[in-house]
Amino acid sequence: MAQAQDRKLAAPPVNFETQPFWDAAAQGKLLYKKCAACGEPHFYPRPFCPFCFSDKVEWQEASGRGTIYTYSVMRRAPVPYAIAYVTLAEGPTMMSNIVDCDLDAIKIGQAVKLVFKPSDSGPPVPMFAPA
Amino acid sequence: MSIKGKAYIVGIYEHPTRLATDKTVPQLHAEVAAGALADAGLTKNDIDGYFCAAGDMTGLGQLSMADYLGLKTRHIDSTDVGGSSYILQVGHAAEVIALGKCDIALITLAGRPRAEGMATGTQTRAPERPMPESGFELPYGPATANMYAMAAMRHMYQYGTTSEQLAWIKVAASHHAQYNPHAMLKNVVTVEDVVGSPVIADPLHRLDCCVISDGGGAIIMAKPEIAKSLKRPLVKVIGAGEAPKHQMGGKVDLTYSAAVWSGPPAFAEAGVRPADIKYASIYDSFTITVLMQLEDLGFCEKGQGGRFVSDGNLIAGTGKLPFNTDGGGLCNNHPSNRGGLTKVLEAVRQLRGEAHPNVQVKNCDLALAHGTGGSLGTRHAGATVIMERE
Ligand SMILES: [Zn+2]
Numbered sequence: 001m002a003q004a005q006d007r008k009l010a011a012p013p014v015n016f017e018t019q020p021f022w023d024a025a026a027q028g029k030l031l032y033k034k035c036a037a038c039g040e041p042h043f044y045p046r047p048f049c050p051f052c053f054s055d056k057v058e059w060q061e062a063s064g065r066g067t068i069y070t071y072s073v074m075r076r077a078p079v080p081y082a083i084a085y086v087t088l089a090e091g092p093t094m095m096s097n098i099v100d101c102d103l104d105a106i107k108i109g110q111a112v113k114l115v116f117k118p119s120d121s122g123p124p125v126p127m128f129a130p131a
Numbered sequence: 132m133s134i135k136g137k138a139y140i141v142g143i144y145e146h147p148t149r150l151a152t153d154k155t156v157p158q159l160h161a162e163v164a165a166g167a168l169a170d171a172g173l174t175k176n177d178i179d180g181y182f183c184a185a186g187d188m189t190g191l192g193q194l195s196m197a198d199y200l201g202l203k204t205r206h207i208d209s210t211d212v213g214g215s216s217y218i219l220q221v222g223h224a225a226e227v228i229a230l231g232k233c234d235i236a237l238i239t240l241a242g243r244p245r246a247e248g249m250a251t252g253t254q255t256r257a258p259e260r261p262m263p264e265s266g267f268e269l270p271y272g273p274a275t276a277n278m279y280a281m282a283a284m285r286h287m288y289q290y291g292t293t294s295e296q297l298a299w300i301k302v303a304a305s306h307h308a309q310y311n312p313h314a315m316l317k318n319v320v321t322v323e324d325v326v327g328s329p330v331i332a333d334p335l336h337r338l339d340c341c342v343i344s345d346g347g348g349a350i351i352m353a354k355p356e357i358a359k360s361l362k363r364p365l366v367k368v369i370g371a372g373e374a375p376k377h378q379m380g381g382k383v384d385l386t387y388s389a390a391v392w393s394g395p396p397a398f399a400e401a402g403v404r405p406a407d408i409k410y411a412s413i414y415d416s417f418t419i420t421v422l423m424q425l426e427d428l429g430f431c432e433k434g435q436g437g438r439f440v441s442d443g444n445l446i447a448g449t450g451k452l453p454f455n456t457d458g459g460g461l462c463n464n465h466p467s468n469r470g471g472l473t474k475v476l477e478a479v480r481q482l483r484g485e486a487h488p489n490v491q492v493k494n495c496d497l498a499l500a501h502g503t504g505g506s507l508g509t510r511h512a513g514a515t516v517i518m519e520r521e
Contacts, residue, residue: 010257012266022266032381043381044267050380070288070385072280072332074272076253083277085383092381095509097271108288125270 002103007079011122017047020059022123030062030114030126032092043092064114065089066128073103082106086128100129133400134222137229138236139358140366140518142171142351143476145457147313149464151243151345156188157199159241159347164200167349172361173235178351180206180233182224184216187240187467196239206233212375212512213504214414217350217472219514221500222371224352234354241347242467251343251468252276253331264378268509275416276340278508280332282385283419287334289386289434294334296437297418298325301338301461303445304415308458310487315342316462325418339418341460341470348472350479364483365521370401377510388420388503389513390427397499397515398429405429408517409495410481411452412474414502415459421445424501425452428515447490456481456490471502475516482520496520 014022024031033045037054048055071084082098084106098106099117112128119125144166146159160183168175181204183193193209206227210216217240224236244251252275258265286292302322308314320338328337358365374392398404405428415421422436430452431439447453457463457477460470478498480486498518505511
């Protein structure tokens with residue numbers, strides 16, 4: 001049993017493209033982009049569709065439900081942490097951390113739910129905890 | 132147009148240092164260039180093409196290196212895709228030599244992360260300026276080890292690969308390294324040693340990781356007429372392929388590498404199949420890197436890599452596919468955190484018959500070098516080169 005502890009998070013670099021994403025994060029919302037031309041969702045969000053290159057992409061709010069695609073617990077760190085790829089219920093897979101859990105009990109395929117953790121003088125960062 | 136047989140590898144050199152506390156990076160570049168020139172029987176002013184990956188220096192470092200070395204060339208290339216850059220550059224050098232844009236190309240690699248105390252695998256390395264993905268990755272602590280570990284974890288989940296199977300890759304490398312006087316890790320290890328070593332990032336153990344070393348190496352390539360006028364055994368490039376792989380807009384799949392795209396064109400150009408390859412240099416940043424690339428290059432079926440590498444199948448003399456007979460990145464060296472160039476060097480030694488007698492593959496006339504630069508867990512470039520002894 002190794003309970004995940006909160007650690008100091010580097011502030012994500014924010015720019016014009018990603019400001020709406022981080023503004024929403026401050027409101028507790030996780031956004032992704034969906035293409036109106038081809039219908040594909042994508043992540044990380046861009047101002048165009050990486051599949052068909054249309055610029056008709058719209059911000060969408062994710063439900064916050066997902067499953068763990070893969071993960072790894074970094075043991076060689078001042079505070080061990082679990083990095084993961086989480087597949088959102090809406091389709092795209094995003095990099096994240098699995099938090100508020102026993103690091104030794106994380107499993108691929110496990111259902112997780114969205115939580116936010118504060119970053120070091122930046123916007124809060126979307127992470128996931130066991131559902 | 133094909134590069135098949137249009138360019139030869141005429142000079143190679145591997146720096147013997149593994150800890151360069153008393154040498155600068157440019158000095159290491161110069162020493163490996165001199166070593167390869169001596170091996171080829173050429174002089175510095177014969178070089179008319181220079182390849183130096185941008186990441187081996189900072190900024191416009193390649194120009195500074197051309198200046199420092201006193202090179203006057205008619206072709207330059209600073210392509211940088213991480214550790215596989217040098218394998219990819221062999222392909223690029225063959226292309227420009229085939230086109231007559233240069234006749235004698237020099238490729239150098241040098242670095243000293245060990246002397247600089249770099250925690251290569253376990254620290255998040257933020258880029259100087261943010262990349263488009265930076266905000267969506269840096270807060271989560273992506274280092275090198277945990278990125279490759281996520282690929283290993285998924286491979287285990289999907290195909291039943293085990294830590295013991297991955298360990299066989301280190302075991303094979305260590306069997307080879309015992310004969311390399313320059314290798315950092317010369318002790319033969321067992322599967323138990325590997326799985327019993329401390330976990331760095333689940334499921335990868337300390338001994339699943341490559342070494343952190345200083346040093347470098349150089350390659351000199353030339354057009355056929357020049358190669359045939361020199362006194363070294365003739366080793367020619369007969370096929371090359373390269374491809375990037377990334378997160379695909381969120382359709383992430385970590386169970387395969389870019390080798391699925393770089394391998395087939397290289398084999399097709401060479402006109403050979405994986406079963407024809409007598410010796411393979413396979414980039415070994417981590418054990419999982421080797422396993423995945425072997426599958427993706429077609430040495431075994433997808434998902435069967437664990438079984439393929441087990442029971443010494445990669446050990447020279449006993450296994451079906453001898454790999455990394457210098458000890459590779461897992462045991463010998465990983466200069467500048469980049470193992471692509473040394474992969475080419477050992478393949479050339481094998482083709483020349485100049486590998487250590489205890490690991491020399493008999494009648495080694497066809498060899499492959501393949502690398503993964505960047506990260507298996509996010510974005511990387513695969514590069515494949517197939518070489519033949521004439
Ligand atoms: Zn689209």
